Amino acid sequence: MLEIKEQPAAPAGPEPAAFEGWKAKDLLDTDTLSTANIETIMETAEAMREVRARPVGKVATLRGATVATLFYEQSTRTRASFEVAAKALGADVVNLSASGSSVEKGESLIDTVRTLEAIGTGVIVIRHKSSGAPYLAAANTSASIINGGDGTHAHPTQALLDLFTMRRHVGSLQGRKVVIVGDILHSRVARSNVWTLLASGARVVLAGPPTLLPRTLALSGELGGCEVTADFDDAIAGADVVMALRIQKERQEGGLIPSLREYIRGYQLNATRLKRANPGALVMHPGPMNEGIEIAPDVAHGLASVIEEQVANGVAVRMAVLYLIVTGRAP
Amino acid sequence: MSESLLIRGGRVIDPSAGLDGELDILVRNGTVETIAPAIEPGTARLIDARGCIVAPGFVDLHTHLREPGFEHKGTIASETRAALRGGFTTVCAMPNTEPPPDSATAVEALLERIAQDAAVRVLPIGCVTRGRNGRELAELGELAAAGCIAFSDDGSPVADGRLMRNALQYAAALGLPLSEHCDDPVLSAGGTMNEGRISERLGLSGQPAAAEVAAIARNTALCEATGARLHIAHITTERGLALVAEARQRGLPISCEVTPSHLFLTEEAVFGDGPAPAYDTNAKVNPPLRTAADRAALSSGVNAGIIDAIATDHAPHAIQDKLCEFDQAAFGISCIETALSTVVSLALRGELDLIRAIGALTIGPVRAFGIDRRVPGAGTLAPGRAGDITVFDPAARWQAGPGTLVSKGKNTPLLGRELPGRVRAVVLRGELAHLEEPAHA
Structure with a gap:
């Protein structure tokens, strides 16, 4: 086990060889992590x-x-x-x-x-x-x-801290259902999370408006068994973790969502929807939140929320x- | 007084004449004099073509010479030298220069520079609209009179359907083809690669295949309405090709070209071969490299004769134009020197029919643009005519790299790859313009 000395301390001596598991010059994404x-x-x-x-x-x-x-x-x-x-x-x-x-x-x-x-x-x-x-x-x-x-590509340390947070609450993610909802297509958080979650054996469901889903990629099978759906109500059923993503208001100008109102109706993570998830399901968000849009304030600050712990x-x-x-x- | 040449012992292929055999070619007084077995050399200079293919000089319908305006990327001198090394004896210069050839004055100035500097025959393509702005027609009649071989706004599609119809009516009256980059610019706005699996994986904005297909459908309808000769530049999609095939079956005057890059590579080239993505800006090209299914359809299109021409879209760029973030990088591949090698690779793999492919580098493009009216005998080995010949060794291998490419643009995703097919000699207007002895000779 790793031992780390408190400051002030003598310069650290040779480290135990506990880190054979990952030696790399860079961390660019989670896709190449075993x-x-x-x-x-x-x-x-x-x-x-x-x-x-x-x-x-x-x-x-x-x-x-x-x-x-x-x-x-x-x-x-x-x-x-x-x-x-x-x-x-x-x-x-x-x-x-x-x-x-x-x-x-x-x-x-x-x-x-x-x-x-x-x-x-x-x-x-x-x-x-x-x-x-x-x-x-x-x-x-x-x-x-x-x-x-x-x-809109990758955010590996966010995915790693998300995984770390999930593991602290859920334990092993093997077979657990993790739902990520929002603008998946343009989300570097979602993309990097997919790789760590798949490597951890989770069942991953990506939900969002049809214009904001990586359909071709999902169909290609390259995302493993990752599911993609425009039906968030269906996706959240039986979820162990639900992660809402920030929706960029520019998406409305680009015609990718008709209105924030409609987005909220279909994709906001709120208390009613959360009831469909498994009891004790975790609520997550990479921040910064648009409270009242992709996530209801009572859910964002509710008992199931680990959003501050993520930080x-x-x-x-x-x-x-x-x-x-x-x-x-x-x- | 030019010296006589005897190209001896090669396999002579001229698809325009259905010619394919071990023959010698005697070139005298600026033209092909005789094609026959075992010609006596007399005083002619011998060119040993054993093991080589001897074809008409290649003709490129789509070359970016960059001059005037972008001399840091390429010049008429540098890029026509590259063309020569690639086996091309005639290139059609695309008009995305600064200033663009959108007036007789600009074309005349361009022709003067060409006369001074060009190492191969250059035929200018004039703009469809002033400044390629897509709003007002250029003076097409004047451009034709000044010597333009065709019209095109190059990378800027004529988005306005009414303007396109007007342009096609003028082109029809002038008897010149209009070469169009078929793309719905709204559908593909901001796209830096093919929209699909790889763009979604890499978080890059994509250009959907539908943007090309929709534009081909519109332009086909306008071609039918005007009777003008429509040339589809660098076609990339299976579905777009099917539309062209259908239109031609109905007898519409439509021709099309494919680039060696789209025949040889797919969207995967942006990702690269490694486990982590390469974001290879040298594979960033407009229209983008597409899927494996599209690539296969394009090869079949050449083999079936639906695709008239293999045109390079040679697009040299300076190092800094490509050595930057993917979305900031310039579009385009420098490929006039590797075009033949990619074609030979595909022929060796059995994907391309060699005779058809040589036809698409010679007589196909000549017919598409009507180049033979300007240069009688272009794209053929016809005795007494153009006198352009390319001799290449399909078995010789070489590596594309900064040291081997003479183009100013080293921007190719094939950098460092070993390729088969090397041009050994080029005869231009009956004179030896390029000779490369095999290294072991």
């Missing part, structure tokens, strides 16, 4: 959660390492969560946004990550509006890249990812 990789991350996150529960809540394991957050898109929780996680491990943190940096002067993503690498940044967390941008960065720098959300667990999971990536790369 069940064993995921298990390693979950176990490490559990240890990090214990660290966070201590009075000081910090260790010096990554002292001397520099982590940069490079955000081309607005974010509150993901960025703050990574920053807190890196600092809790004793790393130094540099925060860069697209506005107020050389990006505004037209610097390319590749040049920016190479500059960060040159000033000694070992890990760069990237949030970008273009799907695939972290892959471009990873292929062009020897710094580790963690995908903090790329366009808290996010720090532990990101500590685990940072820890595994940095120590896994050490010579």
Whole structure:
């Protein structure tokens, strides 16, 4: 089992070889993680959660390492969560946004990550509006890249913290029914969740308006046994976990939903619908919520909701990812 | 005074004449003089074509030379040299330049540059609308008189159906074809690849096949209403091809082309071969690479003669245009030098009929655009005519890479791939324009 010393402490000695399960330069998505990789991350996150529960809540394991957050898109929780996680491990943190940096002067993503690498940044967390941008960065720098959300593609640390939260309440997800509802087609959260949930043996159902479902992908069989449906009432029956996604108001302008009113009628996670799920089913949301639209306020803050816990667990999971990536790369 | 050439010992294939046999070709005074077995060389320079295929010089209906306006991507000099290396002796230059050839003055200026710099024969395609803006017709009669071989707004489909009908009426009166990128721009708005399994997997916005099919259906109806010669540029979908086949069966004057990229690759190329996605911007092209079923239908279309031409849509780009985020990257594949190799690969695999494919690189495009009226004998080995010949070794293998491609654009998803089929010699207007001795000779 992992042992992490509290700060202040002598520089960490050689780590036990407990992390053979996942050694990687980057974390770009969950699709290439094996069940064993995921298990390693979950176990490490559990240890990090214990660290966070201590009075000081910090260790010096990554002292001397520099982590940069490079955000081309607005974010509150993901960025703050990574920053807190890196600092809790004793790393130094540099925060860069697209506005107020050389990006505004037209610097390319590749040049920016190479500059960060040159000033000694070992890990760069990237949030970008273009799907695939972290892959471009990873292929062009020897710094580790963690995908903090790329366009409508992937958000691996969100999926890992979601899984971590589910496991704490449900235990093993083998055979459990997890329903994700909303704009699946444009959701990086849903996409990354599918891979971790399938690897965990869950039964995954993706529900949403017909215009917002990845139909061709589901039909291709590439999502395993993942089901896709426009009938949320049917989907939620017998669910053990229900995760509502944020609906972007632009979808209405694009004609993908006729109105928010109709969206609410068909797809809002509310108390009536929740009754159709299994007793004790978890209510989740990656945030930020549009309360009263994709989720009713009483459900969002009700007994079944673990939404705030998701945020808290996010720090532990990101500590685990940072820890595994940095120590896994050490010579 | 040009020297005489004897191309000896090759397999001569000229689909326009139904010719296929081990023959020698004697080229003298700027043209093919004789095609016969075992010609006596006399004083002619010998070109050893043993093991090679000897065909009419290839004709490309869809080339982006980039000049004027985008010389950092390619120039008339660089891209016609690339064409020559790829075995092409005639290319039709697409009008997405800056300024575009939408007036007689612009076409004349372009022809002057071509006369100075071009390494192969270049025939300009004029714009359909002013500035390719899709709002007002260009002066099509003047463009025809200035020397345009066809009309097209290239990557900007003529979305307005009424304007398209008017353009087709003028084209019909002028006897020139209109080459159209068939796409419903509203349906495919913002799409960066084929809409489907891979776009959904990668979180990329897609262009649905229906956007092409719907535009082909509309343009076919307008072709029928006007009697104009409609040429469908770079067709990509199985269903769109079925519409073309049906229209031709009814006798409509419709021709179409397919690119070597769409014959050889699918949407999978964006994902790449690895377990994690590559987001390969070199596989980003408009219209997008489609599904395996579409690809198979396109090969069958060439074999059945429904597809008239294999046209490259050669689209060179500078490094920075492609080395960026996928949605920011430019559309297009640099492929005029790899076109033959992809065709040979498909022929070796038994997917393409070699004779049909050579026809689609020679006489097919000539007939589609009526090029023989401008260049008598183009796309054939007819004695006394154009005198364009391409000699290639289908067994020779090479690797496409920054060092081997002469185009300014190194943007191809085939980078690093070993390919069969290498052009050994090109004769242009009866003169040896390119010769590459085999490395082991």
